[in-house]
Amino acid sequence: MLRPYTSPNNMSNRTPEQIYHDLAEVMAAAFPNHDISTEMGSETRVFADLGLTSIELVVLGERVEQFYGRRLPFGPFLAGLRARGADDLELGEVVAFLQRHV
Template identity: 45%
Template sequence: MTPTSTDAAVMAGVLDLLGELAGDWEYDGEVVPATRFVADLGLESLEIVVLGTMIQHQFGRLPFSEFLEDIGRRPEAERDITVAELVAFICEHRPDPTPAQEG
């Protein structure tokens, strides 16, 4: 899949969402595509599941359970994912390639 302007819109949407939530996670750094969910943001598994639910609300139903299972099969040192990896997953699996309408 080649990058499109929609991919940039998905990245922007995810970064906006994470920026809003970062205060709840007591994270005061800048959230960027290379930000890792566990090592940088300090998220625990329940928070990642909640984040997945919020992302699905914004981008549509996604196969998050399979995504998390795949991550769980990785060697422990490779289980952390970046914002960019999450955006790539969303772009690959979203049901409608257009961003959700603000409303």
């Protein structure tokens, strides 16, 4: 069972490099048919570079929650991206989000 989301008092003690590694591990397990061997960096795009679909992004969010053992506020995060007109999501944005919330 996942712990409910609670706003952390400070940022994660995980480095961006550790979070990139976590994401690569989660994506490899969740999407074995995708080639995620591409070097992932802050400007790597979820849709254009990694080839994920929008439903796979939802699955990724669920798997990340399972990996970290807590619910995360992905809804407001994604709504903010839509509000600014973003058509893709860079991994740097995901890592910054996770640093704030795990």
